[in-house]
Amino acid sequence: MERLVASFFNLDILQQAWPILLEGFWMTVKLTLVVVPLGVAGGLAVALASTVRSRLVRWTVVVYVDFFRAFPPLVLLMFIAFGLPFLKIDLGAFGAVALAFLLNTSSYYGEIFRAGIESVPRGQYEAARSTGLSALQTMGWVVVPQATRNVIPDLISNTLEVVKLTSLASVVALPELLFAARQAQSLTYNATPIIAAGIIYLVCLWPLVRLLSRFEHRQIALH
Numbered sequence: 001m002e003r004l005v006a007s008f009f010n011l012d013i014l015q016q017a018w019p020i021l022l023e024g025f026w027m028t029v030k031l032t033l034v035v036v037p038l039g040v041a042g043g044l045a046v047a048l049a050s051t052v053r054s055r056l057v058r059w060t061v062v063v064y065v066d067f068f069r070a071f072p073p074l075v076l077l078m079f080i081a082f083g084l085p086f087l088k089i090d091l092g093a094f095g096a097v098a099l100a101f102l103l104n105t106s107s108y109y110g111e112i113f114r115a116g117i118e119s120v121p122r123g124q125y126e127a128a129r130s131t132g133l134s135a136l137q138t139m140g141w142v143v144v145p146q147a148t149r150n151v152i153p154d155l156i157s158n159t160l161e162v163v164k165l166t167s168l169a170s171v172v173a174l175p176e177l178l179f180a181a182r183q184a185q186s187l188t189y190n191a192t193p194i195i196a197a198g199i200i201y202l203v204c205l206w207p208l209v210r211l212l213s214r215f216e217h218r219q220i221a222l223h
Helices: 002-008 011-049 055-070 073-087 092-119 122-130 135-150 152-172 177-188 192-222
Strands: none
Touching (some): 002 192, 011 055, 011 092, 011 152, 011 177, 011 192, 073 152, 092 135, 092 152, 122 135, 135 152, 152 177, 152 192
């Protein structure tokens, strides 16, 4: 038991590693504040594009969504970070992560928003149009707000996955929380920083998990 505590829950090691972990944590927060809004905005754009009558546009959206949902995000990130510089496009580590996650997460958010839009009764759209609203105004003021409300649990659930996905940024040496924890582990030869990083993720994401549970239980009660 003492060896377990010394190897995984060593408070002295944690005190030494804490400044490194804190820097990594703030990078993770910064990355999340960029990646999640980009993914949501990109996903909404994808969902709206899927409602366009043009068959070419709809098939383009289908290919985009299917490709980026099936393509491994780690491989995508490495291609953008290490492959694009061969084309004289160097986004830097942060830019590469932001672009890779935009492409990956927008496909998932897009499917969620598309399902939400389809859940809004057609009569709502027709009623709004009959009042003189344009198609764009109807979608923005009537359909999308209702669609978003209908899929809030799915949006929260996907956001949880996106936040955890930011740990992949460590493979391109972006100093986020997991990268910082691994650095601290290599300096201390102890697994405590990795365990501490996991606990930080748990503490930060637990409120979202509870919020998701409340929405899920509320929807079950309504049905």
